[in-house]
Amino acid sequence: MTETAPTRLTIRRPDDWHLHLRDGAMLEGVLPHTAAHFGRAIVMPNLVPPVVTGAQAAAYRDRIMAALPEGMSFKPLMVLYLTEETDPEDVAAAHAAGIATSVKLYPAGATTNSASGVRDFDKVRPVLEKMAEIGMPLCVHGEVTNHDIDIFDREAVFIDRVLHPIRKKVPDLRVVMEHVTTQDAVDYVRDHTKNLAATITTHHLIINRNHILAGGIKPHYYCLPVAKRENHRVALVEAATSGDQRFFLGTDSAPHTDPNKLQACGCAGCFTAPNTMSCLAEVFEAAGRLKKLEAFASLNGPRFYRMEPNEETITLTKGEPVEYPPQIMTGAGPVTVFDPGFPLHWQVS
Numbered sequence: 002m003t004e005t006a007p008t009r010l011t012i013r014r015p016d017d018w019h020l021h022l023r024d025g026a027m028l029e030g031v032l033p034h035t036a037a038h039f040g041r042a043i044v045m046p047n048l049v050p051p052v053v054t055g056a057q058a059a060a061y062r063d064r065i066m067a068a069l070p071e072g073m074s075f076k077p078l079m080v081l082y083l084t085e086e087t088d089p090e091d092v093a094a095a096h097a098a099g100i101a102t103s104v105k106l107y108p109a110g111a112t113t114n115s116a117s118g119v120r121d122f123d124k125v126r127p128v129l130e131k132m133a134e135i136g137m138p139l140c141v142h143g144e145v146t147n148h149d150i151d152i153f154d155r156e157a158v159f160i161d162r163v164l165h166p167i168r169k170k171v172p173d174l175r176v177v178m179e180h181v182t183t184q185d186a187v188d189y190v191r192d193h194t195k196n197l198a199a200t201i202t203t204h205h206l207i208i209n210r211n212h213i214l215a216g217g218i219k220p221h222y223y224c225l226p227v228a229k230r231e232n233h234r235v236a237l238v239e240a241a242t243s244g245d246q247r248f249f250l251g252t253d254s255a256p257h258t259d260p261n262k263l264q265a266c267g268c269a270g271c272f273t274a275p276n277t278m279s280c281l282a283e284v285f286e287a288a289g290r291l292k293k294l295e296a297f298a299s300l301n302g303p304r305f306y307r308m309e310p311n312e313e314t315i316t317l318t319k320g321e322p323v324e325y326p327p328q329i330m331t332g333a334g335p336v337t338v339f340d341p342g343f344p345l346h347w348q349v350s
């Protein structure tokens with residue numbers, strides 16, 4: 002007798018452990034899409050100017066809460082942008098006061114608004130040592146920026162040249178490798194059980210580099226780190242759907258207006274907030290691992306961040322394909338919603 006496939010799935014309310022909310026009119030436009038499904042999110046600090054100090058993080062948190070529509074519940078978890086001038090005591094004070102959950106390391110020039118990031122990793126060692134002491138996690142954009150390194154190799158080279166040396170020098174530092182895109186990163190996490198985890202995005206579970214480049218260039222699939230070959234995508238799906246506690250959801254939903262995406266030098270980022278849970282349910286179902294979706298989206302993240310999972314639940318139901326608007330309108334301009342390229346039957350009810 003064959004079991005009938007489930008058409009309903011109730012899980013703890015998920016969290017997003019890597020999210021870009023931006024500011025101003027864009028923040029107002031995108032925040033409701035995340036708050037509709039997610040209880041909390043690690044909010045990336047790459048604004049212009051960046052969110053560097055505890056005071057700036059507190060002010061940004063207030064702007065986010067002011068933009069949250071009446072009746073919605075959502076808790077932003079704030080992140081400090083690490084610079085070579087960051088003061089370890091300011092970081093520790095912001096953490097102790099519950100203002101900052103983690104610190105973000107951007108190698109200077111690696112991605113959107115990363116110009117204030119780190120060039121000389123030895124210069125931030127006192128901050129990393131303080132964070133290790135107080136158990137505050139470091140979120141890492143793991144790509145080298147050297148022009149002689151091929152863009153498809155930048156994550157793997159970063160692990161060897163930057164991440165592993167930092168982790169050897171500061172072994173008690175708790176590190177999240179953000180938006181991993183390679184088998185190399187998955188293997189590195191699996192081989193190092195201590196103080197290490199990784200977030201995986203929705204889009205990297207779905208697209209490979211052909212989606213960006215074959216049959217015409219698709220700017221809406223361009224993000225950083227850039228999607229890799231299919232074997233890497235398969236490794237990410239295997240890691241995400243395995244239930245392994247070290248892998249959890251960080252959508253990296255990164256809205257840019259369409260005019261900023263569709264130009265000769267277009268911005269990097271995929272906007273997945275509205276349909277992430279629908280996309281993930283399809284991916285997990287196709288892998289035969291629907292039961293592991295809750296671990297990936299709702300349990301493993303809080304466990305690493307030493308928080309309780311959300312009390313509330315959400316229910317996904319399967320039916321006729323759900324239509325998502327191809328675009329949302331924000332006060333900053335139109336933003337195209339990620340198109341997974343297949344029908345989405347699952348919907349948060």
Ligand SMILES: NC(=O)N[C@@H](CC(=O)O)C(=O)O
Pocket residue numbers: 021047112113142223224225226253255256269270271
């Ligand atoms: N992922 C992206 O392609 N873009 C992000 C930055 C980042 O997370 O690296 C953004 O802020 O737009």
Ligand SMILES: [Zn+2]
Pocket residue numbers: 112142179180225226
């Ligand atoms: Zn990044």
Ligand SMILES: [Zn+2]
Pocket residue numbers: 019020021045253255
């Ligand atoms: Zn990001």
